[in-house]
Amino acid sequence: AVYHSISALSSLHVQMLVKMLVCMQPVFLWAGKPPMFGDYEAQRHWQEITYNLPVHEWYFNTTDNNLNYWGLDYPPLTAYHSLLCGHVASLINPDWVELHTSQGFESSAHKLFMRATVLIADLLMYVPAVVLYCFYLSEGSNRKKVCLVLCILLYPGLILIDYGHFQYNSISLGLALWGVLGLGLGWDMLGSLAFVLAVNYKQMELYHSLPFFCYLLGKCFKQGMAGRGLFLLVKIAVTVLVTFTLCWLPFLTDPGQVLQVLHRLFPVGRGLFEDKVANTWCSLNVLIKIKTILSTDTQLYLSLAATLLAALPSSIKLLTKPTLWQFKLALVNSSLAFFLFSFQVHEKSILLPALPVCLLLGDLPLPAVWFLQASTFSMLPLFLKDGLFVPYAVTSSAFVFYSVYLLSALEHSSEEELRLRPVRRLVCLPRVDLGRIFYLSVAAMAGLSFMSVALAPPARLPDLFPLLVSVFSFLHFLGLLLYFNVVQIAEPPSPRRKNPKKTE
């Protein structure tokens, strides 16, 4: 065990090192192109707004708060976090958050400060949750657990978006992970508290809400709706309501406030999708121009129906069988369904399905690595815009190499280990060499990445490469959505494997 403390320490260190190095990359290629600077300026602007304006003006368009310039469109917890950072920033240098005049502010000291806030948030929220998850909720030897920690923390998608592109996903994802931890360890109230906080930090966390809801409800049903189950339900409901109320307290004075915040959070007017995103609608748009032929309302209803339909099977299964394994799979299935079918999806939202897939790295290494690699790849156009190609190439090759090596993903790709044995009884699956297909797909991704950088697209099709990237990753996501659904629904009655100690 002592040896593993060395390696655990080293792996924590290495992940921090990688993150710091990604930080140092020249992200601001678009710097000096006012007035839109990307998420970095958005976060700084929010600090400026929340620090200088009273709470009731945060979400409103006023003379001091131009909502068209990176207006606040995240839930209250993000605003409070910005307020906190704003206070710290003004302590260090008041120019950083000066109203109006600080717009587009940039200096190396400020960059260091902003990067430090991300690192601190990450170290406080995400990293401990991952470590606890791996040591308490995953199976296997200590060595395997350490490998798992390293692989999850080295997932390039999150590192590149948080440290390269600049966002605070580690907070919302970290809170959601604390929620999973709470539920997994049987502390349902704490788990739901953490998850409600996650939703109140970033509304996209709603992608995970169905499994949380179904798991808790299923657990209540299992304990009997007449007695302890009902009690548990009431306790959880009270926790959720109280947490929500506390988070929204400053806005509850006026219904108009609440409506305005909700309006900011769910901008229906922005259309089915923006840019190139690896989901169904964008990929379908290549064949049929849905975005132009359908009205916005129809698009909204269509996407809602499709999303619910796609998330339904896994939710029902979870409701009838609320175990941790089912819960993790349902998290993947539901968030992936949301990503693929819901309205107004950003390419960065792939991080939401990626989190529960990370949790499956220990159980289903090959599909999980495959998915995570595809998810990083799907954000390539964004990375190119940010000038993050080198870190993208390095971290994703490192991730593929290490996760395949440390988790021995390719050796664990038999039918038994992919949990496909029950399906085999029903349908005849073709026997394929999954390892080879995996490598082919990774090679294709690498090829497409280098083509996107090196080749100029043909004049008639300026978006050729981003489109190819999104369609290619969409195919992966769709296939893996099917696979994870199959694994979840076809799970045999006794879920835990029979051979508990495997060879190390």
Add this chain to the structure above:
Amino acid sequence: MRSANQIERRRQRRRRRRRRILSSGLYNTVMAASTADSWSWFPALALGVSFLKCLMINSYHSTDFEVHRNWLAITHSLPVSKWYHESTSEWTLDYPPLFAWFEYGLSHVAQHFDKKMLVVQNLGYASPATVLFQRLSVIATDVVFIYAVRECCRSVREEKGSKDLLVRPYFILAALLLWNYGLLIVDHIHFQYNGFLCGILLLSVARHLQVGNFITFPFEQGRHLEGAFLFAVLLNLKHIYLYIAPAYGIFLLRSYCFTKDNTDGSVRWSSLSLVRLIALGSIVISVCALSFGPFIAMGQLPQVLSRLFPFKRGLCHAYWAPNIWALYNVVDKALSVLGLRLKLLANLPKASMTGGLVQEFQHSVLPSVSPSATLICTLVSILPAVLSIWRCPRGARGFLRCLVVCALCSFMFGWHVHEKAILMAILPLSVLAVESREDAGIFLMLATTGHYSLFPLLFTATEMPTKVLLILLFTLYSFTSLKKLFRGFLLNTLEVTYLLGLIAVEIICEVVYPLLPWKQTLPFVTLLAKSVYCSLGVSYSFIRLYLSILRPTDKPKEL
């Protein structure tokens, strides 16, 4: 029935064969092969550090970047006869000819990245393609280093015991060498080709270590010659390695050219093998001839030598390397201040007090040091170590120890020593550190202080987190793993206190001092404090290592 008989007979035959293998020396080779199979961790370790290096491509680089770009341009666009005469840039070519040829080779790849970097007049040119090429060239040539580390790991002696890979000496050695903090920041942030050069050095050392293990390495004599050849090449790549040449010369002469010892362990003069001596000499001379020959033919030797040994520079580098002279300067300073206070001294030359950045350092009380004095000091300090391996050679390990001592002597007493030169001692010492408990303790002291003294190389705020994290990673790893390997503490309380003091020095210099009013008037005090504090630790390790080489062995002679 017959088939059953056959099977039985075959089984017996197999059993007999196995017994034969077991009884013969072949068994060892089989075992070696089977352990070699489980070396899959090595590429993982090496690839990991290479990935990390790639992430450093965009970080800060020092003027050495421009130095090497200029050399690329000189070797690419000028005829050989002008190489050592060209002086458009202030960074003239001051490495030996083989390194110039190395740059010449690189320049042929470089032209596919960006042709403009190969123009001598393009001073300070650093386009993204240039940066990418130069950085990748360092990462790519590190392959030599990685191979050398593998060879070193294969020649490490191992005690029977723990089966866990993480506490095997060869694993720890690989981690210590591949993830060496100094190499990472000096090569991949600051910018130099030390990985490539140290790779050749370690490879040459590994060749000498491998001799004797005749089952796996049957061409015993060839290995010594190969090691000598590699070192000759190394000398012609960077002449700083001249400092460790005495160790090589004496070792090869004593242990390779003289084939037999007297019974009391002293040299038997009659056993001098002329064949070996001639082979050795011809190898070394031919390498040098290849390198310097063309310049001698062109009559440029004095010009080349004047470029290689520029004694116009000061005693200490801009930032004082943590050696004897740093202490000497400080004592001088303290005496002069004391003298002024006590009115014992008058009319002192009011010079050179701003600390680090003055090149010409005039001592005010103590005698000023001349280049020849430092040379004499270095040679005198090397002498006992070299004599000890002449009088009682302790095999390749003794030679390696002597090599480290020589490197440290030159670091301690040399003229215009760079703080980076400490790597020349730390890297070979890693090999000794995983084999003996005492060396491990010395290694921890030397590596930690030496690495910390490299901090001022990277002064930009952006590199701060990287260098702190890297040194913590390396230091924590080396402490915990060596402690596990030798099952116990390796340092005493005083040493631990001293090392913890490094943290205090760093905090005082970087956090407390900038808040104090003296920051404006005495900006270099922090650098001075760091180098003086580190020089204490380096001197201490130096003395301990020196004592270990002078101590008569009580153990039987090593391989």
